[in-house]
Amino acid sequence: MLTHAPKGTKDVMPDQAYKWQYIEKKFAEICAGYGFQEIRTPVFEHTELFQRGVGETTDIVQKEMYTFKDLGNRSITLRPEGTSPVVRAYCEHKVYAEPQPTKLYYNIPCFRYEKPQSGRLRAFHQYGVETFGTMNMMADAEIIAIGYDFINEMGITDVELQINSVGCPKCRPVHRDALKAFLKPKYNEFCTTCQDRFNTNPMRILDCKSPIDQELVKDAPMMLDYLCDECKEAFEDLKKNLDSLGIEYVINPKIVRGLDYYTKTAFEFITNKIGAQGTVCGGGRYDGLVEEIGGPSTPGVGWGMGKERILMTMEACGVEIPQPAGIDAFIAFIGDEAQAAALKLMSNLRRDGKSVQMDVMGRNIKNQFKLADRLGAKKTIVIGDNELAENKFAVKDMITSEQVEVPMEEIKNVI
RNA sequence: GUGGGUAUAGUCAAGAGGUUAAGACGGCGGGUUGUGGCUCCGCUAUGCGUGGGUUCGAAUCCCACUAUCCACCCCA
Numbered sequence: 001m002l003t004h005a006p007k008g009t010k011d012v013m014p015d016q017a018y019k020w021q022y023i024e025k026k027f028a029e030i031c032a033g034y035g036f037q038e039i040r041t042p043v044f045e046h047t048e049l050f051q052r053g054v055g056e057t058t059d060i061v062q063k064e065m066y067t068f069k070d071l072g073n074r075s076i077t078l079r080p081e082g083t084s085p086v087v088r089a090y091c092e093h094k095v096y097a098e099p100q101p102t103k104l105y106y107n108i109p110c111f112r113y114e115k116p117q118s119g120r121l122r123a124f125h126q127y128g129v130e131t132f133g134t135m136n137m138m139a140d141a142e143i144i145a146i147g148y149d150f151i152n153e154m155g156i157t158d159v160e161l162q163i164n165s166v167g168c169p170k171c172r173p174v175h176r177d178a179l180k181a182f183l184k185p186k187y188n189e190f191c192t193t194c195q196d197r198f199n200t201n202p203m204r205i206l207d208c209k210s211p212i213d214q215e216l217v218k219d220a221p222m223m224l225d226y227l228c229d230e231c232k233e234a235f236e237d238l239k240k241n242l243d244s245l246g247i248e249y250v251i252n253p254k255i256v257r258g259l260d261y262y263t264k265t266a267f268e269f270i271t272n273k274i275g276a277q278g279t280v281c282g283g284g285r286y287d288g289l290v291e292e293i294g295g296p297s298t299p300g301v302g303w304g305m306g307k308e309r310i311l312m313t314m315e316a317c318g319v320e321i322p323q324p325a326g327i328d329a330f331i332a333f334i335g336d337e338a339q340a341a342a343l344k345l346m347s348n349l350r351r352d353g354k355s356v357q358m359d360v361m362g363r364n365i366k367n368q369f370k371l372a373d374r375l376g377a378k379k380t381i382v383i384g385d386n387e388l389a390e391n392k393f394a395v396k397d398m399i400t401s402e403q404v405e406v407p408m409e410e411i412k413n414v415i
Numbered sequence: 416g417u418g419g420g421u422a423u424a425g426u427c428a429a430g431a432g433g434u435u436a437a438g439a440c441g442g443c444g445g446g447u448u449g450u451g452g453c454u455c456c457g458c459u460a461u462g463c464g465u466g467g468g469u470u471c472g473a474a475u476c477c478c479a480c481u482a483u484c485c486a487c488c489c490c491a
Contacts, residue, residue, distance in 0.1 A: 004482075059489050063416085081491085110491080115416080117485060126491055193488065209487085258490055268491095279491060306491030334449055367444080369451035377451090384449060396450070403450085 008114070008122025010308075019311060019321045024107060026153055027127055034146045036105040036129055041085040043109065047075040052292055053084030055260025057200065064112040078111035081259065082128040082304055083286070084293070090132055091295035100133025107307075118275030119309050130302035132290065137234055140265045140285060140301050141241035147281045147303055148247050151269060154310060155319035159280055161248065163267040164255035165235040166203075167223050169288065175226035176202065186216050206254045222253045234264050261286040265301060273316035280313055281305035326376020327355040329415045332368040334384035342383050345393075345411065354415055372398065379415055 005011055012020055031038070047067050054060050066078035079085055086104060089095075095102050106128050114120060129146055131139045144161065151159055167175060179202050183190075187198060190205065194213050197204045206217050227235060242249055249267075257266050266284035274280075283303025290298035314321070329349060333342035342358055349356045357375055359368045365382075372380045382394040393411055396403040406414055 007482085064489085112490080114489075115487095116483090117487095120490075124491065128491095196488095204489095276486065277490070282491065304491055309491060330451095332450075361443095364444090365449045366451075371451085373451040380451080382450070386449080394450090398451070401451085 006122070008116040010121060010123075018324050019314075020307070022321045023154060023307065023310065023314075027105075027107065027150060030146060030150050030153060031105040031129070034103070034142065036103040036146070039086055039089060039104045039106050041079075041082075041089050041106070041108070044076045044078050045085055045088065047077040049084050049088055049293070050077055050080060053087065053261060053289060054081060058258060058260055060112060060259070064114055066111045066113060079108070080110055080112045082106055082108050082110065082126060083130060083259075083261070083289070083300075083302060086128070086130050086302075087289055087293050087295070087300070090298075091290065091293055096133065096290070096296055096298050101139060102132040103129070104132075105129045117277065119277035119306070119312060121308060125307040127305045127307060128302060130300055132298055132300045135234075135287070135299045137237035137241055137265075140234075140238050141245060141247075143283065143301050143303060144242065144249075144267060145245050145247060147269060147283075147305060150305075151281070151310075154314055156271070156280075156310070156313050156317050158273060158317065159269045159271045159313065160250060161267060161269055162252035162255055163238070163242075163249050163265070164252055165224060165227055165231055165238075165264050166255075166257060166262055166266045166284065167227055167231050168263045171226055171228035171231055172223070175221060175223050178221045178226065179203065182220050183217070189216055201256070203254075203256045207256065224251075224253045231264055238265055257282065257284055261289040261292065263287045267303070269305075271313050271316075274309060274312040277309065279306075280309045326378060327357055328377075329354060329356045329379045329381055330368070330372035330375055330377035331356060331358040331381045331383065332365055332372065333358065333382075334365055337388055338383040338385070341388060342381075345381065345383070349412070349415055352412060356415075381411070381415070 028038070047065070050065060051061055056062075060080050065080055068076055070076050086106065090102065090104075107125070108128070109123055109125050111123055113122060116122060127150075129143060131143055144163075148161065166172065180198070183198060183202060183205060187195060190198070190213055191208065191210045194205045194208050194210070197208075203223070205213065206220060206222075208214065208217070224235070239249075239251075252268075255266050255268060262284040264285040264287065267282070268279045269281040270278045271280055272278055281303055282305075283301070285299070285301040287299040288297075289300060290296070331342045331346050333339050346356045346358055357377075359371055363371060365384075369380060377398050380396045380398055382396065387393055387405075390405075392405045392407050394403055395406050395411070395414055404414075
């Protein structure tokens with residue numbers, strides 16, 4: 001137990017960490033190009049933030065939160081998602097008083113108490129972007145575009161962008177009533193999970209994997225047919241903007257978002273290469289959320305993207321992430337006097353910004369070379385009695401195997 | 416929460432009741448005393464997830480537990 005990470009968590013070891021560094025760097029670069037600025041919020045928040053933000057009825061709030069009382073008897077929750085905390089910070093720091101829109105990105109760990117499976121962890125990591133302050137569908141298109149560009153930049157080729165509109169508080173209830181009226185006569189024919197869904201989230205029934213249920217809902221009323229004029233126009237604008245950007249998409253009228261705060265635009269980037277949890281990036285518009293959290297009525301749009309899932313998809317696509325380069329030089333030494341000289345040389349070279357290593361295991365010269373090879377050393381410097389006596393170093397080029405003697409004071413010119 | 420699969424060295428992996436648990440990779444060392452990547456040799460699990468049970472005898476059969484993987488649900 002002591003030597004096991006908790007269920008649903010994973011260590012990112014050095015042989016993987018360089019991949020994380022790679023995508024993190026790329027993501028930050030793309031965000032900079034798009035004018036999104038980084039925001040960092042705490043790992044935990046007041047529980048109520050998520051109850052209000054994500055929604056009391058959602059699975060996340062009802063059964064997946066890491067919630068505990070702190071020593072001051074406050075109810076604290078490890079963040080299960082990134083948007084609510086950003087909205088909280090946006091309100092707290094009165095960012096709405098600054099020129100809009102506000103464009104933010106983040107790179108965070110999130111926590112949800114779920115049963116782990118492929119592409120799903122209890123402690124996972126996600127990128128997110130959010131744009132506040134504009135109803136213009138250019139913002140939605142830009143949000144989608146930044147995800148699209150990042151996914152492409154990562155070399156991922158088989159992801160499909162699906163878009164939908166989930167309507168707004170004006171038109172969604174109309175559709176919901178129509179849908180329930182349509183489904184009610186068939187209630188007993190649905191699978192048991194769909195019977196539950198009938199009460200909690202009837203739109204999900206449209207997406208049920210059971211072929212029987214699929215048949216039952218074939219002619220069900222679709223949200224897209226019930227959009228009010230404003231939502232309909234917004235959806236048309238979104239499609240137009242995506243077309244202008246040359247972003248391919250398919251309309252999937254069954255896309256539902258699991259968090260209560262979404263309005264109008266909903267979208268997912270989906271792959272089938274990493275198992276059942278194929279949503280690599282998902283998001284949408286949330287025009288009521290800022291107000292719900294206690295700020296002034298302010299529209300917003302954004303997405304979250306699972307870093308583990310991105311990495312898995314890259315792997316599945318055979319993307320090769322450049323490995324860290326080898327070291328500039330390895331210093332091999334023979335004897336105590338040489339050790340002192342080697343130590344000093346290594347220190348000097350390191351201060352010059354070179355990556356240099358030497359053996360600390362007492363290996364003989366042969367195995368020091370072996371180590372140098374494994375470390376990917378470009379050059380190996382040899383120091384022994386001969387070199388000490390003649391005031392020079394032997395320097396071997398590990399690629400060409402050529403060895404030359406270099407006066408000690410000139411060593412910096414060849415490394 | 417429900418269902419299914421799997422658990423043998425650092426890693427991959429043979430083994431399917433019977434003397435000292437294959438092999439490969441990796442690691443460490445060596446091939447005459449100061450030179451790697453190739454090759455050759457040696458070493459590297461008193462123990463087969465944990466706890467019970469069956470048996471003269473179990474890594475191999477049975478039970479429980481735990482871990483892990485996958486799927487449902489849901490989501491990133």
